[in-house]
Amino acid sequence: MSIQNEKDLQGILKAGKFVAKVRELLKLLAKPGVSTLELDLAAKHEFEAAGAFSAPKFDYKFPGFTCISTNFEIAHGIPKKETILKEGDLVNVDVSAKLDGYYADTGISFVVGNSNQTLQKLCETAIEGTMRATKQAFTGNYLRHIGKEIHSAAKENGFTVIKNLAGHGTGKKLHEEPQVLVYEDKRDHRKLNQGLVLAIESFISTGSQTAYEEADGWTLVAGNRQGTLSYVAQCEHTVIVQNGKPIIATL
Template sequence: MAIAIKTPQEIQKMRRSGEVLSQVHEAVRQAVKPGVSTMDLEKIAERKIAELGGKPAFKGYMDYPACLCTSVNNEVIHGIPSASKQLKDGDIVSVDCGVILDGYYSDAAVTHAVGKTSAATRKLLEVTKQSLEQAIQEVKVGQTLGDIGAAVQEFCEAEGFGVVREFVGHGIGKKMHEDPQVPNYGKRGKGTKLRAGMVLAIEPMINAGRPEVKVLGDGWTAVTVDGSWSAHFEHTVAVTEDGPLVLTR
């Protein structure tokens, strides 16, 4: 496993990519409401990426057809935007997006509540979001990938939620997916040690029910096996001598 160590200059380029991506996410967030289609969100993101001088990281990647992954309710990740999929009051939609700027990638995801959601759904979103923050706190020189995974797993399983195993986070830089893989489960002190200059896309995917998922016939959309709803939050984070640097905040 050859992990690319980024220079401070490269991390600054990734930070600029991440700043563009955060603005794209904000534009999409403002548009999320009942009656909007996931294709409407896609068009907003595509326009915003172009306006800010970036390129979509997902579109065309392994023939994926869109800039966004828009995963609704029991869809975990990789939901394909569609004009026929309209958001309803009480739904949740996970929006995953990546940007290329000046040859460097950034990757981030947010799950939005649509209108008024139930207390149980709000808890799923809050716990998943908090688990990402817990994981980010582990991004320090000398910590391990196992520490990151354990932070997510311990926090979410204590609340009775299922931690997805089939999909994991990843290194990122001049390519969308680089070494190492970054699971959302693990044992503290185990796995690769973190070094300054590593950049990781950390992305808890957490189910309200059991952890198992399956991929639908479109070859992309992953859904929960038990039909429970799923949340997904992600940031691109650099390991620095001063601790974690979130590039997509």
């Protein structure tokens, strides 16, 4: 969607503040010995208290209030009581909500406990790529410049990107046009319009450039033809395109 009035602006900002609050809560609670289901139940409490709807559950019948992925899972991980976090695990929490008719989407990858240096660098690169990309979300700029920044951050730090996953428009539905690639497609000449709401996200990989869906029909992993799996880190923010500095609704 594109922001048309003050009501739209405040609606996106309110939804963005809510999902950011839940994201940070889950990150805080993610300790060794805690299950991903426990994290999801904490999110459920926040959703119900705020009168918000879980976007993946509401829009797609996802079996959880949030997507929580661990280690070689990239995204859409189903919260489970048997998935117990341990020291050094790579975790991604992805929180998206519908609140008062407006959607916002955010996510972060992090390492539980004492950091594995490679995984820590991977997570830091995901944040760097997304934050660099958000700076490209200004009116009249090329859409492809967002993906260019994400891919550049990955390459500069010795990583790659998952090319068949992307960010997206959001606002009135969880997923809207346009698709926001994590690399630059120079054939794409679309420009960003004032007020456009985007979910900008990086998918930074230790090797693979392709995501595959697991047998559960939800969970995504990254691998190659030899069956070798890669770690992937994500960072996602809901951003409003502006003439000047873009507004990040989910900081």
